[in-house]
Amino acid sequence: MNTPRARAMLFMGRRSHQSHAPHKHSPPAVANDLVISTVDENSGIAMLTMNRPPANSLSLEMNEALCYSLKTVEANPKIQSVILSSTNPKIFSAGLDITELVAPDNDRLPRFWNSLQQVYIDLYGSRLATVAAIQGHAPAAGCFLAMSCDYRVMSEGDTNNDIKKKHVPTIGLNETQLGIAAPPWMGQLLVRTIGFRQAELALALGTLFPPEQALSIGLVDDIVPHQQVESGDHKLVDLLPSQIKDQAQNSLLQKAYTQAQIYAKIPPQARVASKMVTREEHIFRMIAKRDEDTQHFCGFVTQKAVQKNLTAYVEALKNKSAKK
Numbered sequence: 342m343n344t345p346r347a348r349a350m351l352f353m354g355r356r357s358h359q360s361h362a363p364h365k366h367s368p369p370a371v372a373n374d375l376v377i378s379t380v381d382e383n384s385g386i387a388m389l390t391m392n393r394p395p396a397n398s399l400s401l402e403m404n405e406a407l408c409y410s411l412k413t414v415e416a417n418p419k420i421q422s423v424i425l426s427s428t429n430p431k432i433f434s435a436g437l438d439i440t441e442l443v444a445p446d447n448d449r450l451p452r453f454w455n456s457l458q459q460v461y462i463d464l465y466g467s468r469l470a471t472v473a474a475i476q477g478h479a480p481a482a483g484c485f486l487a488m489s490c491d492y493r494v495m496s497e498g499d500t501n502n503d504i505k506k507k508h509v510p511t512i513g514l515n516e517t518q519l520g521i522a523a524p525p526w527m528g529q530l531l532v533r534t535i536g537f538r539q540a541e542l543a544l545a546l547g548t549l550f551p552p553e554q555a556l557s558i559g560l561v562d563d564i565v566p567h568q569q570v571e572s573g574d575h576k577l578v579d580l581l582p583s584q585i586k587d588q589a590q591n592s593l594l595q596k597a598y599t600q601a602q603i604y605a606k607i608p609p610q611a612r613v614a615s616k617m618v619t620r621e622e623h624i625f626r627m628i629a630k631r632d633e634d635t636q637h638f639c640g641f642v643t644q645k646a647v648q649k650n651l652t653a654y655v656e657a658l659k660n661k662s663a664k665k
């Protein structure tokens with residue numbers, strides 16, 4: 342697998358195993374509205390908007406929809422950049438769908454984990470320039486999704502004095518707070534993004550960073566105030582489905598769009614080659630340990646003590662939501 346040809350194919354949007362019989366890790370082709378895809382061939386920019394209420398949590402189907410949508414956009418040679426965003430103004434993604442982990446089905450659990458691994462391989466190794474527009478919370482695997490992109494723009498949130506309107510999003514790998522640990526490849530992604538010592542601290546403490554702190558440690562590349570804009574370069578926004586058009590008229594998406602334009606102007610071969618320099622080793626190391634990683638995950642999650650923690654956590658989430 343780790344040959345120059347396999348490496349090149351990975352980053353050109355094709356997988357070396359696709360030319361053979363379906364591989365056990367290949368996500369099935371799914372088409373649904375869990376991810377809304379908007380494509381603008383004129384600008385070379387597409388947008389993938391996560392649309393799995395209430396929290397864009399990552400279920401097996403959501404992971405498959407993400408991979409499918411990304412591959413479909415990648416197959417269009419006119420597209421060079423993609424923006425990853427959310428229909429939920431307060432949540433980018435709540436991370437793994439915790440209900441997948443509680444009292445799991447023996448057959449589904451490894452398929453679920455494989456689908457998450459595939460999101461990492463496809464997104465981190467995409468030939469496209471990827472920009473995360475983080476409008477709301479991005480805990481755990483939500484943060485992982487953002488870190489798998491090339492550039493992260495985060496909204497400062499609504500710092501309104503009215504406590505009811507106030508909303509400050511946070512981002513980070515908070516797994517230890519749940520009594521679980523981020524898998525090695527996810528933790529390493531944090532190390533690659535913010536550096537060893539900051540990652541060591543953040544992983545151990547399960548820190549969720551508000552936007553300004555996330556910017557100061559390099560977890561995001563830019564932050565923008567929460568505000569609506571009246572006008573601007575809305576080529577892509579004009580094409581969006583009505584359900585997200587209103588929220589798209591904001592400074593966050595405008596900034597993400599500007600960054601996507603900057604990437605789209607770089608000669609693609611050079612941009613992709615430079616991405617390979619920094620990412621291929623990490624991706625191939627994970628692929629080599631993929632089955633081991635799945636076994637480790639399934640063994641860990643099905644432990645009695647872990648199940649007890651997770652059950653209590655889901656219960657607490659539901660109670661919190663019911664009290665609103």
Ligand SMILES: CCCCC/C=C\CCC/C=C/CC(=O)SCCNC(=O)CCNC(=O)[C@H](O)C(C)(C)COP(=O)(O)OP(=O)(O)OC[C@H]1O[C@@H](n2cnc3c(N)ncnc32)[C@H](O)[C@@H]1OP(=O)(O)O
Pocket residue numbers: 395396398431432434435436437438439440478480481482483515516519521522523524525637638641642658659661662663
């Ligand atoms: C050493 C090697 C060990 C190897 C071990 C291997 C692996 C272990 C697995 C490790 C990987 C973990 C990665 C993860 O992603 S774990 C998931 C972590 N996610 C979270 O902790 C987030 C939980 N959610 C929240 O904190 C909040 O919901 C929020 C995102 C901050 C948003 O808050 P708010 O706006 O107040 O919304 P609510 O809390 O009311 O939620 C609305 C709604 O959504 C449901 N929900 C929220 N998060 C999830 C989720 N992750 N999964 C499923 N459902 C979720 C919540 O229950 C509400 O639903 P109802 O209104 O229907 O009750």
